[in-house]
Amino acid sequence: QKEVEQNSGPLSVPEGAIASLNCTYSDRGSQSFFWYRQYSGKSPELIMSIYSNGDKEDGRFTAQLNKASQYVSLLIRDSQPSDSATYLCAVNWGFNKFYFGSGTKLNVKP
Amino acid sequence: DVKVTQSSRYLVKRTGEKVFLECVQDMDHENMFWYRQDPGLGLRLIYFSYDVKMKEKGDIPEGYSVSREKKERFSLILESASTNQTSMYLCASSLLGLRRAEETQYFGPGTRLLVL
Numbered sequence: 001q002k003e004v005e006q007n008s009g010p011l012s013v014p015e016g017a018i019a020s021l022n023c024t025y026s027d028r029g030s031q032s033f034f035w036y037r038q039y040s041g042k043s044p045e046l047i048m049s050i051y052s053n054g055d056k057e058d059g060r061f062t063a064q065l066n067k068a069s070q071y072v073s074l075l076i077r078d079s080q081p082s083d084s085a086t087y088l089c090a091v092n093w094g095f096n097k098f099y100f101g102s103g104t105k106l107n108v109k110p
Numbered sequence: 111d112v113k114v115t116q117s118s119r120y121l122v123k124r125t126g127e128k129v130f131l132e133c134v135q136d137m138d139h140e141n142m143f144w145y146r147q148d149p150g151l152g153l154r155l156i157y158f159s160y161d162v163k164m165k166e167k168g169d170i171p172e173g174y175s176v177s178r179e180k181k182e183r184f185s186l187i188l189e190s191a192s193t194n195q196t197s198m199y200l201c202a203s204s205l206l207g208l209r210r211a212e213e214t215q216y217f218g219p220g221t222r223l224l225v226l
Binding site: 004008032034042043044045046049088090092097098099100101102103 | 153158168214216219
């Protein structure tokens with residue numbers, strides 16, 4: 001059974017702080033990892049993808065991947081109230097078959 | 111921009127009814143997917159299709175069937191709706207994914223189905 005685990009939260013951070021979201025996955029053969037953001041009542045939208053060990057930065061977002069530990073994280077710097085959403089971790093096990101975590105709810109307080 | 115549309119945002123059906131959910135994408139994507147999303151369970155794959163008339167079962171196909179007669183359209187069918195199929199249904203599409211940059215799945219707005 002392939003699993004993607006996330007802490008459901010809610011994770012509360014003050015505006016301007018760094019939010020750290022974590023995800024672990026069960027299959028060592030996984031190659032591609034994605035973070036999606038989902039606002040309440042809306043569909044998921046892609047924030048970042050990461051394929052190699054290390055960090056990948058895009059604006060205020062940094063994705064971190066550690067394949068040896070089967071761990072992927074998302075850091076949001078200078079968090080804004082508009083970042084309040086549920087963040088879904090997704091893992092591609094091959095042939096575009098994604099497995100999603102249940103999501104971490106982030107609340108950024110003004 | 112990729113656009114994935116779903117036929118209804120909200121749907122109310124009665125137990126035993128046959129329900130059709132339709133999804134259309136306008137980016138010539140080979141792959142299309144149907145998920146359901148339930149609180150605490152995340153997104154679960156029901157079926158996916160990698161070509162016209164081709165389909166593969168996902169993790170929870172029981173009670174559902176699909177149809178892909180045209181590349182741009184992927185339909186999810188609930189043969190006899192039951193209350194435990196009340197959920198948010200999300201359609202997604204992606205390119206074939208031979209290169210990593212092509213793997214990204216793009217989602218439609220979702221259909222919230224209530225079965226009474």
